[in-house]
Amino acid sequence: MYLADSRGTKAPVAPGTHPGRRGAAVPGTVIALGAVSLITDISSEMVTAVLPLYVVAALGLSPLGFGLLDGLNNGVGALVRLVGGHLADRGGRGHKAVAAVGYGLSAVCKPLLLLAHTIPLIAAVIAVDRTGKGLRTAPRDAMISLATEPEHRGRAFGVHRAMDTTGALLGPLVAFAVLRATIDGYDAVFAVSGCVAALGVLVLVLFVPTPARTADAPPRPSLRDSLTLLRLPALRRLALCAVLLGLTTVSDSFLYLLLQRQLGLSAHLFPLLPLGTAAAFLLLAVPLGALADRIGRRTLFLAGHGALLLAYVLVLARVQGGTAVVGVLALHGAFYAATDGVLAAAAANATPAAQQGAGLALVGTGQALARFTCSLAFGAAWSAWSGHTALAVTATALALSAVAASLLLRTPTEVTA
Amino acid sequence: MTRTTRLLTLLIAVLLLGGIGTGAVLYSADRSGKRGVEQQGGPPVRVGSVSLQSAGRQLVFRNMAWGPHRDELATVPADQPDSERTASGVKCLRFHAAAGTGVCLQAVHGALEDSYRAVILDDRLHELRTFPAAGIPTRARVSPSGHLAAWTVFVSGDSYAGTDFSTRTAIVDTRTWTLHDNLEAYAVIKDGHPFQSHDTNIWGVTFADDSRFYATLATGGHTYLVQGDVTARTLTTLHQNVECPSLSPDGTRIAYKKRAPGAPAEAPWRLYVLDLGTMTETATAEQRNIDDQALWADGSTLVYAIPGDFGADLWTTPADGTGSPRRMVTSALAPAYLG
Numbered sequence: 126m127y128l129a130d131s132r133g134t135k136a137p138v139a140p141g142t143h144p145g146r147r148g149a150a151v152p153g154t155v156i157a158l159g160a161v162s163l164i165t166d167i168s169s170e171m172v173t174a175v176l177p178l179y180v181v182a183a184l185g186l187s188p189l190g191f192g193l194l195d196g197l198n199n200g201v202g203a204l205v206r207l208v209g210g211h212l213a214d215r216g217g218r219g220h221k222a223v224a225a226v227g228y229g230l231s232a233v234c235k236p237l238l239l240l241a242h243t244i245p246l247i248a249a250v251i252a253v254d255r256t257g258k259g260l261r262t263a264p265r266d267a268m269i270s271l272a273t274e275p276e277h278r279g280r281a282f283g284v285h286r287a288m289d290t291t292g293a294l295l296g297p298l299v300a301f302a303v304l305r306a307t308i309d310g311y312d313a314v315f316a317v318s319g320c321v322a323a324l325g326v327l328v329l330v331l332f333v334p335t336p337a338r339t340a341d342a343p344p345r346p347s348l349r350d351s352l353t354l355l356r357l358p359a360l361r362r363l364a365l366c367a368v369l370l371g372l373t374t375v376s377d378s379f380l381y382l383l384l385q386r387q388l389g390l391s392a393h394l395f396p397l398l399p400l401g402t403a404a405a406f407l408l409l410a411v412p413l414g415a416l417a418d419r420i421g422r423r424t425l426f427l428a429g430h431g432a433l434l435l436a437y438v439l440v441l442a443r444v445q446g447g448t449a450v451v452g453v454l455a456l457h458g459a460f461y462a463a464t465d466g467v468l469a470a471a472a473a474n475a476t477p478a479a480q481q482g483a484g485l486a487l488v489g490t491g492q493a494l495a496r497f498t499c500s501l502a503f504g505a506a507w508s509a510w511s512g513h514t515a516l517a518v519t520a521t522a523l524a525l526s527a528v529a530a531s532l533l534l535r536t537p538t539e540v541t542a
Numbered sequence: 543m544t545r546t547t548r549l550l551t552l553l554i555a556v557l558l559l560g561g562i563g564t565g566a567v568l569y570s571a572d573r574s575g576k577r578g579v580e581q582q583g584g585p586p587v588r589v590g591s592v593s594l595q596s597a598g599r600q601l602v603f604r605n606m607a608w609g610p611h612r613d614e615l616a617t618v619p620a621d622q623p624d625s626e627r628t629a630s631g632v633k634c635l636r637f638h639a640a641a642g643t644g645v646c647l648q649a650v651h652g653a654l655e656d657s658y659r660a661v662i663l664d665d666r667l668h669e670l671r672t673f674p675a676a677g678i679p680t681r682a683r684v685s686p687s688g689h690l691a692a693w694t695v696f697v698s699g700d701s702y703a704g705t706d707f708s709t710r711t712a713i714v715d716t717r718t719w720t721l722h723d724n725l726e727a728y729a730v731i732k733d734g735h736p737f738q739s740h741d742t743n744i745w746g747v748t749f750a751d752d753s754r755f756y757a758t759l760a761t762g763g764h765t766y767l768v769q770g771d772v773t774a775r776t777l778t779t780l781h782q783n784v785e786c787p788s789l790s791p792d793g794t795r796i797a798y799k800k801r802a803p804g805a806p807a808e809a810p811w812r813l814y815v816l817d818l819g820t821m822t823e824t825a826t827a828e829q830r831n832i833d834d835q836a837l838w839a840d841g842s843t844l845v846y847a848i849p850g851d852f853g854a855d856l857w858t859t860p861a862d863g864t865g866s867p868r869r870m871v872t873s874a875l876a877p878a879y880l881g
Contacts, residue, residue: 178656181678181696182635182649184849244809303567305651310570317566320559327555331548382740395676395697507740508762515740 154272155281157332158265159288164325165228166289169254170296171318172235175304176247179311184242201252203490203497205259210486211351213264220264220271220482221335227261228329230254232322238315262489267481268333270473278473279422282466283414290407294400351483359475360484364491366530367468370430371495373523375503375516377402377457380440383512384453387443398454405458406465413462414470422471423534429463430527432456437520441513468492584852585627585873587611592630594665595642596881604634606853607873615646615667620839620879623856623871632667636679639663639878641688643716647679647695660693662716671719676710681786681835682876685749689717690772692747692755709745711757713772728770730759731778737761744768744777746786746835748796756780756787756796767796767816781821785811786835788844790861794818797826797836797844797861805831813846815861828859828867837877847875 209227213219234254241247266282273281299321300314307313355361375383381398384390417425436456439449469485476484499519506515543551584607592602592615601623605616611629615637618625634646635658644663649656658675660682681694694711713722722728725744730737743760747770750756759768759777767784768777788797796818799811802825809831815824830848837845844861847854852873859867871877 177696178678181680183853245806301656304656306567307570310567313566313570317563320563320566324555324559327552331543331552379740391674504740508738511738512740 151277151281151284152272153332154334155269155285156288157328157334158269159285161228161325161329161333162265162285162289163292163295164321164328165231166292167296167299168235168318168322168325169231169258170293171300171303171314171321172238174297174300175311175314180244180247183309183311202255202259203493205256206262206490206493207483207486209260210263210267210482210484211346211348213267213482214346214351214480220268221329221333223482224261224264224268224333225326225329227257227259227264228322228326230257230260232257232319232326235315235319235322239312263482263486266469266473266485266489270470270481270485271478272334275474277418278470279417279425279467280411280415282470283411283417283462286414286462286466287407287410290403290410294403294407346480346483351480351487354476354480354484354487357475357477360472360488362533363468363472363475364488366426366533367488367492368495369526369530370523371492372499372502373519373526374433374496374499375437375519376496376500379500379503379507380436380457383440383516384450386512387440388445388450390450398450401451401454402458402461405455406461407458409459409462410466413459414466417463417467417470422467422474425463426467426471427527427531427534429460429467430523430530432463433460434520434523434527436460437516437523441517441520584608585624585871587616587627587629589631590628592617592628592632592667594639594644594663594667594880598881600880601871601877602637602639602880603856603871603874603877604637605629605873606850606875608852616874617880618871620881630667632663634661634876636682636693637876637878638682638684638691639880640684640686643684643688643691644878645682645684645691645693647675647682647693649679658695660691660712660714662691662714670716671714673712673714673721675712680709681711681746683747683749683835684878685752685755687752689752690715690749690755692749694745694747709743711744711747713747713755715772722772722775725757725770725777728775728777730768731776732761732766733779748787748789748835750789750793756789758785758787760785765801767798780818781816784816788836788838790838791841795861797838799832799834799836813844813859815844815863824861824863826859826861826863827865828857830867837879839879845870845877847877 209223213223231254234250234257237250238247241250269281269285270278303314303317304310355364377399381395384398385395413425433456436453439453439456468488472485472488473481503515503519506518587605587607587609596617599620600617601620602615602617605611605614605627613633615630615632615634616627618627632646634648636647638645642665644667646661646663648659648661650659658677658679660673660675662670664670675693675695677695677697679693679695682692684691690713692711692713694709697708697710711725713725714720726742730742739761741761745758747755747757753771753773755770755772757768757770759766759779765783765785766779767781767787768779770777783800784798786799790796794817796816798814798816800814801810802812805812811832813826813828813832813836815826826844832846834847839845839858842861843858845856845858848857850872854875855869856871856874856877857867858870859865
């Protein structure tokens with residue numbers, strides 16, 4: 126069985142890691158990939174922060190036309206992630222190459238925004254940018270897991286996600302600094318964003334080691350191999366739980382909307398809510414990742430959903446005041462810190478080394494599609510009943526799903542230290 | 543590659559990319575300096591005093607022409623729109639005025655982020671009250687009496703490459719300063735029945751009087767013309783596929799942008815006029831995509847913005863579907879008639 130395999134064959138140790146000091150340091154590959162994500166997120170979030178302003182204030186258009194492509198992008202993004210994972214496993218040195226193409230694709234999009242002055246063109250550029258993001262996610266996570274000892278993967282993913290979020294928080298600051306320096310210099314924002322993205326690709330190419338392959342490496346997995354990964358009981362259970370819990374995870378924008386309405390929050394504070402979640406995620410990603418390595422990823426993954434349930438309950442209870450808002454955002458950020466990297470770490474440990482890309486993509490795509498389905502259902506429920514009722518129903522479903530998931534995940538099939 | 547080579551390559555790249563980035567910022571900063579210089583062949587602009595209670599009939603708009611008075615409110619005589627502009631020194635992204643009351647939607651450049659506010663102005667363009675706005679300004683209107691003012695902003699951006707935008711519309715009574723912060727709190731009556739949904743968006747108010755107004759309500763992928771009541775706090779649907787309504791001076795017709803069948807999905811809007819008595823629609827002669835809330839120049843002519851060389855130009859077309867569009871003013875946005 127692959128479980129014995131994954132215990133027997135040591136994960137390829139990349140240059141920059143120190144096998145002698147097990148657990149003492151996060152592998153260099155993870156730090157390098159974290160730096161790439163940090164730099165790339167500065168670049169992406171620069172654009173995200175000024176795009177609405179650019180469209181409405183500089184071009185004088187309504188951005189409502191963007192919504193048209195959103196659903197399409199979500200579906201395509203999920204499929205592209207599967208393709209990225211599979212391609213990465215196939216090539217001899219696939220992970221890094223596919224990730225580089227993904228990062229490169231997004232980097233090219235930034236200068237293209239300099240030329241796009243109409244909604245359809247801007248939307249097309251965003252679609253390409255998202256394709257790049259979908260393509261690189263699975264190979265990047267596969268490189269993180271392959272470079273890390275299985276028992277330290279929780280912390281490694283935590284470090285990566287914390288660095289990623291740091292970039293996301295810095296991006297808007299850089300963008301507005303450029304706008305201040307130039308007055309209406311949207312083109313300068315796009316140019317600087319392109320330069321930053323190019324730097325991210327370069328750091329990837331220069332400093333992320335190509336995962337080494339041993340001489341007796343298994344044959345390249347075919348498409349069928351990738352699709353039959355779900356026959357592995359541990360991965361199947363994990364994917365099932367990710368989908369089950371994803372179906373009861375209300376999308377961020379709905380939660381913020383409910384928070385604002387139920388707690389009567391002033392409208393102009395609304396844009397600050399995502400920052401609260403991101404800050405909590407940033408602070409908790411590393412400690413919770415390390416904790417996951419100690420007490421078990423499945424336990425922490427379930428505990429994270431417990432935090433989400435608590436956040437729902439706080440919103441449902443209509444507890445007023447700033448403390449309640451901070452509490453909900455802290456719990457929401459803790460939920461991400463306890464589940465995002467932790468799920469990747471658990472999935473990595475349930476997948477053979479040769480198929481990390483495809484395995485991680487399967488779980489990730491399953492979760493993404495489940496959350497998308499939840500968004501559609503939640504929207505319909507809100508229209509049919511009310512936001513409060515829709516959340517109450519979702520919270521109940523989340524509690525039931527968590528119980529089911531804890532039963533499903535009880536069998537110890539994961540390699541832990 | 544050795545570690546030293548890699549670090550050296552990175553250093554060179556950082557210098558190179560840093561140089562390009564700095565160059566782009568400097569170029570843009572320099573160009574914004576050039577923007578302070580009047581463009582060749584552009585409309586002449588001079589500083590002067592602007593009053594919203596003008597003696598003759600005047601057109602006021604956001605001056606988009608490059609030069610020291612870009613983005614300032616400027617006036618021209620209504621019958622000579624190409625003549626010299628009188629700039630007021632007051633900058634607005636969007637603006638509207640009636641009966642001596644103005645509503646000016648402004649950006650406030652903060653250290654970390656831009657924020658936005660709606661400012662109610664008196665007839666000398668002095669600030670009476672300011673209200674924080676939750677996003678980027680897009681529509682502004684004042685009621686014919688000058689007692690009510692409404693504004694719409696876009697709220698956006700809470701996830702990676704998020705492309706979901708929503709609108710938020712507020713109305714304030716300038717006599718009591720009662721603020722209706724978010725019209726989504728109004729009760730919706732759709733096709734005669736109470737209706738509620740999470741995805742309602744309301745934008746583009748146009749006032750009939752000091753209690754009645756019309757606006758766009760969007761839900762479930764459709765847009766509706768709604769009649770609003772400030773006193774009863776209700777919105778009642780009247781017609782489908784209507785965005786950014788604009789009520790004619792006699793209150794009988796509504797000019798609006800309609801998603802025309804067969805038009806490309808990304809540029810779907812054509813300018814139509816709806817007769818409220820018979821509910822018949824008339825297409826105007828304007829065949830281009832219109833992404834603006836039209837303004838009635840009089841009982842028979844519509845004014846609207848179309849993207850132009852310096853941001854936007856104002857065009858006119860007859861409201862009855864005859865004639866053809868004509869460019870009225872270059873480099874101008876957000877018009878209102880005074881006097």
